[in-house]
Amino acid sequence: MSVRNLEHLFAPRSVAVIGASLTPRSVGATVLRNVLAAGFKGPVYPVNPKYDTLCGLRTYPDAAALPEAPDLAIICTPAATVPRIVRQLGEAGTRAAIILSAGLDDDKQRDAHGRTLKQAALDAARPYVLRLLGPNCVGLLVPGIGLNASFAHADALPGRIAFVSQSGGMVTAVLDWARSRGIGFSKFISLGESADVDFGDLLDYLASDADTSAILLYMEDVRHARKFMSAARAAARSKPVLVLKAGRMPEGARAAASHTGALAGADDVYDAAIRRAGMLRVLTTEDMFSAVETLAHARTRGGDRLAIMTNGGGPGVMAADALGAAGGTLPALSAATLASLDAVLPPTWSRANPVDIIGDAPVQRYLDTLRVLLADPDNDAVLFIHAPTAIVPSAEIARAVAPMAKGASRNVLGCWLGGDAVAEARRIFSAEGIPSYDTPEEAVNAFMQIAQYRRNQDLLMQVPPALRVNDEGGRAIAAGVVRAVLAEGRTILTEPEAKRVLDAYGIPVVQTRTAADVEAAVKEAEAIGYPVAVKILSPDITHKSDVGGVALDLDSGEAVRSAATRMLHRLAELKPGARLDGLTVQSMARRPQAHELIVGVATDPVFGPVILFGQGGVAVEVTADHAVGLPPLNAVLARDMVSRTRVARLLAGYRNRPPADIDAIVRVLMQVSQLAADIPELAELDINPLLADSDGVIALDARIRVALADQSASSLDRLAIRPYPAELEEQVAWNGETLTLRPIRPEDGPAHLEFFGALTPDDVRYRMFVRVRELQPSQLARFTQIDYDREMAFIATRPLPGGGEQTIGVARVVADPDNIQAEFAVTVRSDLKGHGLGRVLMEKLIAYCRARGTREIVGEALPQNTRVIKLVRKLGFAVTPNPAEDSVHLSLPLD
Structure with a gap:
């Protein structure tokens, strides 16, 4: 509720x-x-x-x-x-x-x-x-x-x-x-x-x-995905939210018409939702409370590059091993850093990361080493490991090092090995707010929690636009194909139909033609040009290779005739009841250095459409190298999905194999995300394999399953996260200019700061009820990174002579989750008041609330804010003084 x-x-x-x-x-x-x-x-x-x-x-x-x-x-x-x-x-x-x-x-x-x-x-x-x-x-x-x-x-x-x-x-x-x-x-x-x-x-x-100050969730399931994601994203912006999700182990692949449907298990989807909401998932109760303590003192700097300093080689190696196993990065020391460390460490030091400062290190050596590592731009945090020795008491080292660690611009984590001998040192670090751990593995785990939390917070700030990655004509073509299939009572598109849908969305596909029989296949092959691939076309065969229904690299008519005849015989033997619609013939994509990838869509019963990316091929379920994300996607979110797979390392290039075109892969993920948002009938989609190399990508095979959609709901209601509502953008004439009225976006932050700076102190007080000299980063994020499902902020912008846009007014409304009452605020740039811009913004806001079915718009104003009070009176608002709060209540019934 x-x-x-x-x-x-x-x-x-x-x-x-x-x-x-x-x-x-x-x-x-x-x-x-x-x-x-x-x-x-x-x-x-x-x-x-x-x-x-x-x-x-x-x-x-x-x-x-x-x-x-x-x-x-x-x-x-x-x-x-x-x-x-x-x-x-x-x-x-x-x-x-x-x-x-x-x-x-x-x-x-x-x-x-x-x-x-x-x-x-x-x-x-x-x-x-x-x-x-x-x-x-x-x-x-x-x-x-x-x-x-x-x-x-x-x-x-x-x-x-x-x-x-x-x-x-x-x-x-x-x-x-x-x-x-x-x-x-x-x-x-x-x-x-x-x-x-x-x-x-x-x-x-x-x-x-x-x-x-922090929220911990033990979760077994979620029932209202849109509501949960909206609330989680809002909460995670203000304080750490950690989730211990039960049911991590898969119960077995679901029956599905595609690899994607089988691979996108419920736990993967929950993992994607938790990540996208800016929360942190932990695996044990102890991890949960440990992470709260760690994040409470963590600096905002993210990244997974860890510099390790230690007074013993063994603990440093243990930390490096744990870091590698967790997917972190052990950065090499630059020449400049090596030279600086050579100047303060004995000749026998490790000359590598981990930095072993030798067991006899005095206090000054600890300080000098930490100072150098904190100045190194190639690491994101420093892990300080100390094992007790008889040379210098551990507490003395802690007292000397703690001020530097506390004042550092990046995270410093302490690891005090031992018991009574280091108890005082551990207490000193903790008292200064420096997180400390008993073992190198615990410290590395905490560091990776910080890194993952910061990555998730970055993803939280992404509000992808619902901009078309294809034109309306392409969308109409895809929707027409789907409607025709459903009208015939089918749920599985043929391969040519599936490729027509992908082509409509700008996804490169290999040329494919349909043939009714073997001889027709030979003619189509000659028309395409050799070499070709031939495949069976049957609505009853999920994976063609399972029945020998694929033949590759056929370089002559006789080869096509022979291969096609054999595969039809095999089909009759292995699947005698299977329907046969003919054969498909496609040109062979000769890309010897290409990687086989899979991109797909599955429909989760809770979170709706989800996107899958990973290593493709016939063994895709065995390799199980994939990442799942929630649509809508933008380039940042799509690139993050790619980075979370093992195949990403291969795509980066190795030996004499050049890097794959990651931008082309990202575009396909965004196009598939748009397809999932546009076509509510889309239930499952597989592009497998999607070949990717340095020249781009091309889809060799595609499979799509469709189902009748709920016509009473918007297609966007299927998505757990509402995308940027581009349909609410409009051009308006005002004061001799043409303005754009549109919802606010995260990238409007700099323009919003400039807008705030152009307000007089009184106008700021009228808007925020207190005097504020400048917006804090958290306030700016709150104003520009909104959840379009529960709030709206329309900004009026005009083009700047040198390019870009200038924000000159904003009207904001936040509805309660029941959409009964919505609270508004409106602000116009101080030097542009008196020209009717406030009315333009308020009329846009009122029309939006009426369309959403909001029952009442309410607001509060200071009695001195006579312009706003006069404006809303003209728009039909009731104005009621509230002397107890020294304010005026404003209300407009809409039903």
Whole structure:
């Protein structure tokens, strides 16, 4: 739903325990005991008709008998009673409830209307916007206010980490694990079955929670992909979000009509979604909390190049091995760095990375070496490894090195090997905010977490345009082919049809012709020119090579005739019932140095279309070298997909084999991404092999499966991430000029800074309600990197004489997730006021909200902002003074 009324869940003033009890080991008794023992300051109301008092508190027979509507109700009663209790609470005015009861989704227990008890509870809550956590959950804990609304076996320590789990078992296990290590929480939440409150709602709430500095998720599945991705992307912009996703091991390839459908497993897709949202995936509970600590102190500099300094060769080698295994880079030392280190280290030093400064190193040698490595532009971080010696106490080294490490512009990670001898040194580093680890492997793992997190944050900033990589004519051709196939009752396109679709989107394909029989194949081969390849054309054969249905390098008519005859005989023997539509003949692509790649599309049941790239060929499922990404893609995202495969190293060139044309591969990925967005009927696509070499790319074979699409929804609704809405761009005449009105894009950042700089201090205060001298990077990102599914910012731009655009006005609106109310703001460059630009922007904004079905536009203005107040009055807004807030409320009903 949204964040509406979640404040009653996390900051209630009163709590009711429905089903409270004295029965030993019952949920009702445990919850009441936990609520009272945790120190909650507000009234607590036990509810159970069997008791007059419980734990010294007056007890009420039912929710309707309570003296006031509790802010939060905890329901611990049998499943059949829950819908009635929810309705009573809603009628009384309660706005949040935790349903601990299980069994509400049992098909055998339905109400008089045939609904499951879960649906009946949701229907009972909806008229009152009563938010439900659960059912079948452990509850929640908010240590900062002494709230333990759970049946967990232990309380949580206070802290600044929010933990959200779908698994009740993980809730209690992590709670116990964290208490033993002194780790505290701002919120500790068990989601249960997420009938109402889900990951998306909680991410939205926790993103703006001042008590939370990091968010940890234990995830088993996501049900509303668009909502989850929007919320996750917003939260990850403001604080670290880490995900421990269950179910990493594949359960076996799915039945699919393509390699892509089999390879793009659910875990790969979740991995792609987590990466695209700017979150970090970890593999263990310990990694999760370790990463929180690491990221809390990490510098913004990314990259995977690590310089290692050590006072012992063995630990340095261990760190280098761990780095290589994790896919990091051990950069070579430049000549300048070698010379600088030669000047401060003894002749026996390693003269390579890892930098072994020798076990007898005094304090000054540590300082000199670290200073040189921090000045080296070829590394992104320095790992400091120390094993205790009798020469210099470890604590003395730590005290000397910590100020330099703390003040460095890049990350310095410490690794203090040993126990008591280095305990003080480790404490000194930790006190200065320098992350320290017990082993080289732990330190390298932490470094790679930083590198991956920064990469994911970079991907988060990408908002790909929905710009056509082909013209509308090409799109119409592809859509026409698909419609014709579906009209015939088919779901699999023939190879020529599939290649026609790819060609329409500008993807190079090898020339292919269709032949009805063997002799026709010979004629087509002569027309194309030898050598040729011949393949069977059958809707019943998924992989032609499995039945000997492919013949290559045929250089004469007789060779074509012989090969075609043999493959038809084999087909009849191996697949006697298979339909045969004829043969295809295509020119042989003679590219001896080309790499075989696969590019494809699969449809995930949760996240919709996903793009796959990797090493191709007949053994594609065996090599399993692939990367998965969510559309829409731009060049940065497509290049990242390529870089995450092993074949990327081969594509970079080696020995006498030149590099492949990566730009051409990237274009194909973007074109396929556009195809997936444009054609809602596209279910699966394989381009395998896509040959790639230094001269470009060409698709040798293609397979496409289609299915009827939901005509009631927009084709873009299938995508987990909404692309840049190019369809909202328009040209308008204003004040003798032609302006462009369009949604804002991330690349508008520099122009937006210039726009902000052109505002007077009063105009800034009118917009932001406080005086702000300059925009911080985080504020600029928030203004320009928006999620088009839940907010919109239209900017007015005009061309600059030397090229580029100048931003001269912006109108912004943010809707609640239910699209009931949207809050607006409008700002015009200070020196251009009074010419009607604000009205142009507001009319654009109002039309957009009407088209989306928004019910009301609202806003707040300072009373001194008379221009905006006058403008919105003319547009039909109601203007209501709000003296308590020293502001004016503005509202425009749209329904």
